Amino acid sequence: MLDPAFFTLGVGALALAVVALLVRSILRQDTGTERMREVAGYISVGTSAYLKRQVRTIGLIVPWLAIALFFAFGWKTSVAFLCGVSLSLVAGYIGMSITTRANVRTASASMESTGKAMRIAFLGGAAMGLTVTALSLLGIFALKVTLDDLQALVGFGFGGSLAAMFAQIGGGIYTKSADVGADLVGKVERHMPEDDPRNAAVIADLVGDNVGDCAGRGSDLFQSFSDDMVTGMILGSAFTWKYGPNAIMFPLVMQATGILASITGIALAREWKGLSHSKSLLLGLLTTAFLSAVGLYFISMSFLNDVAMFLAGASGIAATLVAIFVAMYYTGPGSRPVREIVKMSKGGAAMNIISGFSYGLQGSILPVLALMAAVVLSYIVSGYSLYAIVMANIGTDLMIGFIMSADTFGPIVDNAEGIARVSGVERDARKALESLDAVGNTMKASTKAYAMASGTITAFVIFATYFQAARIESFPLTDPLALALLFVGAALPFLFSSLTIGATATGAFKMVREVRRQFRETPGLKEGKATPDYARCVDIATRVALREMILPGLLAFGAPVVVGLAFGPEELGTLVIGAVSSAALLGFFFNNVGAAFDNAKKFVEATAWVEEDKARYRATVVGDTVGDPLKDVAGPSLLILMKLLGMTALLVLPLVMRA
Amino acid sequence: MLDPAFFTLGVGALALAVVALLVRSILRQDTGTERMREVAGYISVGTSAYLKRQVRTIGLIVPWLAIALFFAFGWKTSVAFLCGVSLSLVAGYIGMSITTRANVRTASASMESTGKAMRIAFLGGAAMGLTVTALSLLGIFALKVTLDDLQALVGFGFGGSLAAMFAQIGGGIYTKSADVGADLVGKVERHMPEDDPRNAAVIADLVGDNVGDCAGRGSDLFQSFSDDMVTGMILGSAFTWKYGPNAIMFPLVMQATGILASITGIALAREWKGLSHSKSLLLGLLTTAFLSAVGLYFISMSFLNDVAMFLAGASGIAATLVAIFVAMYYTGPGSRPVREIVKMSKGGAAMNIISGFSYGLQGSILPVLALMAAVVLSYIVSGYSLYAIVMANIGTDLMIGFIMSADTFGPIVDNAEGIARVSGVERDARKALESLDAVGNTMKASTKAYAMASGTITAFVIFATYFQAARIESFPLTDPLALALLFVGAALPFLFSSLTIGATATGAFKMVREVRRQFRETPGLKEGKATPDYARCVDIATRVALREMILPGLLAFGAPVVVGLAFGPEELGTLVIGAVSSAALLGFFFNNVGAAFDNAKKFVEATAWVEEDKARYRATVVGDTVGDPLKDVAGPSLLILMKLLGMTALLVLPLVMRA
Numbered sequence A, B: 001m002l003d004p005a006f007f008t009l010g011v012g013a014l015a016l017a018v019v020a021l022l023v024r025s026i027l028r029q030d031t032g033t034e035r036m037r038e039v040a041g042y043i044s045v046g047t048s049a050y051l052k053r054q055v056r057t058i059g060l061i062v063p064w065l066a067i068a069l070f071f072a073f074g075w076k077t078s079v080a081f082l083c084g085v086s087l088s089l090v091a092g093y094i095g096m097s098i099t100t101r102a103n104v105r106t107a108s109a110s111m112e113s114t115g116k117a118m119r120i121a122f123l124g125g126a127a128m129g130l131t132v133t134a135l136s137l138l139g140i141f142a143l144k145v146t147l148d149d150l151q152a153l154v155g156f157g158f159g160g161s162l163a164a165m166f167a168q169i170g171g172g173i174y175t176k177s178a179d180v181g182a183d184l185v186g187k188v189e190r191h192m193p194e195d196d197p198r199n200a201a202v203i204a205d206l207v208g209d210n211v212g213d214c215a216g217r218g219s220d221l222f223q224s225f226s227d228d229m230v231t232g233m234i235l236g237s238a239f240t241w242k243y244g245p246n247a248i249m250f251p252l253v254m255q256a257t258g259i260l261a262s263i264t265g266i267a268l269a270r271e272w273k274g275l276s277h278s279k280s281l282l283l284g285l286l287t288t289a290f291l292s293a294v295g296l297y298f299i300s301m302s303f304l305n306d307v308a309m310f311l312a313g314a315s316g317i318a319a320t321l322v323a324i325f326v327a328m329y330y331t332g333p334g335s336r337p338v339r340e341i342v343k344m345s346k347g348g349a350a351m352n353i354i355s356g357f358s359y360g361l362q363g364s365i366l367p368v369l370a371l372m373a374a375v376v377l378s379y380i381v382s383g384y385s386l387y388a389i390v391m392a393n394i395g396t397d398l399m400i401g402f403i404m405s406a407d408t409f410g411p412i413v414d415n416a417e418g419i420a421r422v423s424g425v426e427r428d429a430r431k432a433l434e435s436l437d438a439v440g441n442t443m444k445a446s447t448k449a450y451a452m453a454s455g456t457i458t459a460f461v462i463f464a465t466y467f468q469a470a471r472i473e474s475f476p477l478t479d480p481l482a483l484a485l486l487f488v489g490a491a492l493p494f495l496f497s498s499l500t501i502g503a504t505a506t507g508a509f510k511m512v513r514e515v516r517r518q519f520r521e522t523p524g525l526k527e528g529k530a531t532p533d534y535a536r537c538v539d540i541a542t543r544v545a546l547r548e549m550i551l552p553g554l555l556a557f558g559a560p561v562v563v564g565l566a567f568g569p570e571e572l573g574t575l576v577i578g579a580v581s582s583a584a585l586l587g588f589f590f591n592n593v594g595a596a597f598d599n600a601k602k603f604v605e606a607t608a609w610v611e612e613d614k615a616r617y618r619a620t621v622v623g624d625t626v627g628d629p630l631k632d633v634a635g636p637s638l639l640i641l642m643k644l645l646g647m648t649a650l651l652v653l654p655l656v657m658r659a
Helices: A004-027 A034-073 A075-110 A114-147 A150-190 A202-243 A246-268 A277-304 A307-331 A336-347 A349-363 A365-381 A387-395 A400-422 A427-470 A480-521 A534-548 A550-566 A569-605 A614-658 B004-027 B034-073 B075-110 B114-147 B150-189 B202-243 B246-268 B277-304 B307-331 B336-347 B349-363 B365-381 B387-395 B400-422 B427-470 B480-521 B534-548 B550-567 B569-605 B614-658
Strands: none
Touching: A004 A075, A004 A114, A004 A246, A034 A075, A034 A150, A034 A202, A034 A400, A034 A534, A034 A614, A075 A114, A075 A150, A075 A202, A075 A400, A075 A427, A114 A150, A114 A202, A114 A246, A114 A277, A114 A400, A114 A427, A150 A202, A150 A480, A150 A534, A150 A550, A150 A614, A150 B349, A202 A246, A202 A387, A202 A400, A202 A427, A202 A534, A202 A614, A246 A277, A246 A387, A246 A400, A277 A307, A277 A387, A277 A400, A277 A427, A307 A336, A307 A349, A307 A365, A307 A387, A307 A427, A307 A569, A336 A349, A336 A569, A336 A614, A336 B480, A349 A365, A349 A569, A349 A614, A349 B150, A349 B480, A349 B614, A365 A387, A365 A427, A365 A569, A365 B480, A387 A427, A400 A427, A427 A569, A427 A614, A427 B480, A480 A534, A480 A550, A480 A569, A480 A614, A480 B336, A480 B349, A480 B365, A480 B427, A480 B569, A534 A550, A550 A569, A550 A614, A569 A614, A569 B480, A569 B569, A614 B349, B004 B075, B004 B114, B004 B246, B034 B075, B034 B150, B034 B202, B034 B400, B034 B534, B034 B614, B075 B114, B075 B150, B075 B202, B075 B400, B075 B427, B114 B150, B114 B202, B114 B246, B114 B277, B114 B400, B114 B427, B150 B202, B150 B480, B150 B534, B150 B550, B150 B614, B202 B246, B202 B387, B202 B400, B202 B427, B202 B534, B202 B614, B246 B277, B246 B387, B246 B400, B277 B307, B277 B387, B277 B400, B277 B427, B307 B336, B307 B349, B307 B365, B307 B387, B307 B427, B307 B569, B336 B349, B336 B569, B336 B614, B349 B365, B349 B569, B349 B614, B365 B387, B365 B427, B365 B569, B387 B427, B400 B427, B427 B569, B427 B614, B480 B534, B480 B550, B480 B569, B480 B614, B534 B550, B550 B569, B550 B614, B569 B614
């Protein structure tokens, strides 16, 4: 039988080796024309400038927290916390360095063949995806071995969640301030095409793809991947009587298996004859899912010798597939709801938004039902073992390596398209990138559904871990105080979303003013004879994002600390339960409604209505713009809120119980 | 000391006598010109036609339920159920007959003086408000005396909730299909003013004010008023050891006290020199609140001899005032958030909606916090007595008589304005009505906040009653099944809102098509030389509303029955808790965001931007249209969902426990 430690280490090392190979093969590609390299340079400079300032901002908070953790829980938790924060940031940074190189190479390859462009973009994503998963796996393994203290590992999860919180909120506000601002002046006011080089916000928009969509999602999946291992190991420690020490190591073995399956899926995700590009990616996804399930069967039998645990894990895989397919149904290009929204848009922007809302609200039902079914079935099938819920939860993670690749594929193509447009590449190559961009959009929507599904089940494991640690067997919901805190918890995601959406509106409004100002004050800009001041827009987005990420961030980890210390462990528990349930539903809603608006607009853009029924086209553009902050700022941030609340509750629980 | 039965009966009779006086004084007023009477006739015919068909539709379901209740719980519950349904419908019908007479008289009075118009509209509302409260009070009193079975009274509450469910969903879909449809063709496409007689949907829109805003809200407050007494008496029966039989009768005495306070407030709500119209109404509201508190003090001391119960009731009054003032802050004309939305609208419709969303999401936080504080403080101040939560809850009802008057005032003025416009009354009189309309809008927004606040606390009493009846002392939230059902519960309001919003979109879309068709096919209509076919639009709205109210209605009472019988009392409890928490937050959000959009549009309409910054004005019109189904269909329906779920759970609990 394989040694779990050996297997984990081996897979982690293998994944890093694959990353090195991928990077080498990407860097070998052609970087296109001088102008393309120049534009890519702008993006790269803007991206790393933002990331550096983001790290500095986070750096203002982290040392104080590390000190607080040291005094509250000792050096081990504090060290684990610092490792969690740093590894998350490092993973984001490495990923970013790769994607800002893959973008221009994808643009250049698109002049040659669509298949090649697709492959480069996907491999760029894969490098990011594997970096994130490998660093998380190796980091937790190393800490487990050196610290030998499972409770201290919560610090690692908390650190990862905290970094993700700032990266996702900051990145989200950045990208959507720039995107919405650029669209409002460009598309809506001046009827210019997307990524017109005269638009001063265009570079900020492209930088945003990297810092929001890539780095944000990367840090998010890093925390998912990490939190699930940490909580799984803690809960697993209560099952050593049944499975021996493997009960603790098994979460790592599962994740390692998922990485192996993902590497295989990545190898398959290329242009296949007779398959559309999105079907090709789907093939990779389903292969990854299938191999994950097969691998899971073998490791469940050999490490735990319990088929129920395999079934539980498989139900997690199945539930995420349901979430992905439901998202595709509600938001996919040409799906019935999207066509219905397009039809309603004949009545104007308001009808577009009302009908989109109706479908978006619906879209959150089925995934939640599927997830609940997975949890309940795992629990029942295993004879009421909480360990089965850990299995279901890590089951949802097994495809992360592949999902992250497919997700990062989107912004790389988006960037490539932007580079091609700004530098005036011939139309054919741009057409190729446009078709890939549509594929990327669908993958992005699916990834969000996936991440939300995974996060929701994670919450159940966090609850279970929490109950176990707090020795709570049942909840005094008959106590009005506990019940009231459940309602207060449910209110938190509303406040939190209000802050992130409001910040995006503020940022976009500033961006609109700046772009308008440049058009007014820069002579020759309208005619394309002058270059706009891109840096100024990059700076505006950076400032807004960094300033506005603080308050929601503090709220997310301050609320559980305050409630826990003021009231007690039961009350903290109900607060978190209320918050997670409302965050999950709002999150699915925001993600779906935004993606549906996006694809309704794309649907109209592919028809003659763009010219012949301008009112309808404009209605879908309004919907798309409304959906942007919902799907790219509020939705993803809620996911992180959900997990950060849980990890914070777990972290402070010992203090709360002492109080 | 007063006898509680005597006091209750006396106040109920007094309220009906006041209604008779009000009706007589309203009917004595002038009904204006021939043309005005003609238009009012259309509205009246359309309204009663709709109400009759609505009763018939509800009549298809009610007998079956009555039979089911008979077999499940015996004849008493079945009779109480039938009384609840009928009294709710009768109250709605009487109210409707009054408002469809007050509207034309208000229009006529506006030609004389604004103060007189205001008074007639308000008294029309008062007649409705007092009818609703008196019938509820007397109905429950009569059943209590004749049936002598508290558990059977749940049937009454369930009946009232069921009738309210259909009346609010049906009425809401009706009114907003017509309103949105009329606006989209009228204002947005043809730039015609509101209520232009050439617009075929204009009469349907005016009928909608009656069947949605009046009848819908009336049935809603009928159920609040009733449910709170029923649950209060049941929970009170556990406190006879402390307060004697008064513990059971006290809820009725409280409501009677509220009716007395409201009658005084109504007498004060007239034009006062030196006070704006909205301040005059506010004066009436605050007087009612103050008198309610004073009355509450006296009855608490004389019937219960417990000052803690007074404090608990007063905290309920205070929490509703907070909800009202927060709603005024977030949605009031000229408030900071509304001005901010207007500013953002410079960036177009999307920015209008994004910023409105941000504020709307925020607006749900403070009321929920205030309500939770009221619940928790009542509980603590009374030395952890659940009876105190009954007090807090009925405390929120004491102003219902007044609130309902102020709320119905809105649609009466709205109707009067429509009648004046359609029949071409001179501009001065219309100006008077316009200013009253703005007052009515603010009152409507406040009432919704009030009703939601009251409903949220009611939920706590329902929970407490449920726990007591189910003998549940703590909740097995550590059981993944119960926890999963909490999430499923939280998903219900999303599905439910999706259905109601989607139905409105469908209805509005049909209306748009019909109005366009008439403009195209009726010769001379555009020039105002032909009369449109109003009846056809009335018919479309009626059909859509009646067809689309069935599914959400069934969902609302089917879900708890199925879950309860399939899983058990604890699981049913968590389902309802999850649903109520998410319904409360979504409800506040929908109500606030819609009202803020409405007033942002009104703010711009009062400026020169209507002509000079048309893009901005149109942006606010889009926001207003998006907000319509949210604030007038989804929000109010969620409130009823919340209570119907609770009452159904209470009702089926004995079956669930047997199963």
